[in-house]
Amino acid sequence: DVVMTQSPLSLPVTLGQPASISCRSSQSLVYSDGNTYLNWFQQRPGQSPRRLIYKVSNRDSGVPDRFSGSGSGTDFTLKISRVEAEDVGVYYCMQGTHWPVTFGQGTKVEIK
């Protein structure tokens, strides 16, 4: 299975400040169709996961533009330009290129 490694696992952030989460895969996530299927999910406390970003950098409908995704190959980043209180939760990267689909361990974002 492809191993997804996130860092840091815990991220205390001051409101209004930026935050960055890294996700690295044990294999390239470039699919045979040329796309890279690296997706990001947010799980707020007590809620179901919610997809924020698909195919590295495409924001889902309704996702604030302070969230952005970037990266290529095996190295990816989720950035929050200015953290708001509603951003508290656990963030997971997920690769869909190789079966079985696998998730990172999660990064817990909290307010300092």
Next chain:
Amino acid sequence: QVQLQESGPGLVKPSETLSLTCTVSGGSISSYYWSWIRQPPGKGLEWIGYIYYSGSTNYNPSLKSRVTISVDTSKNQFSLKLSSVTAADTAVYYCARHDYDILTGPGVWGQGTLVTVSS
């Protein structure tokens, strides 16, 4: 707006079969892929498997020998069966819909249902 609701027993005995159903409302089960994903308490996410509305399936190899996912288009439902459960199968089980394709992950999730395996 499509909504997903998991249902089934919250407590299952070891060695028995866990059975859950996901009811889709506000939309048709046709023309989409549907998944089951689980999350042990305080831990991360694990993909169990998915089914296309036509009935084709794909399971996580780590669970494949114990998993069956099926669909009932007439009831707008799909189901999960996991046999020979142990305490390690205790988790919140989510059903989910893929609005683009399997590879981009689910865009719509149910609220999840906690299943505890215990005698």
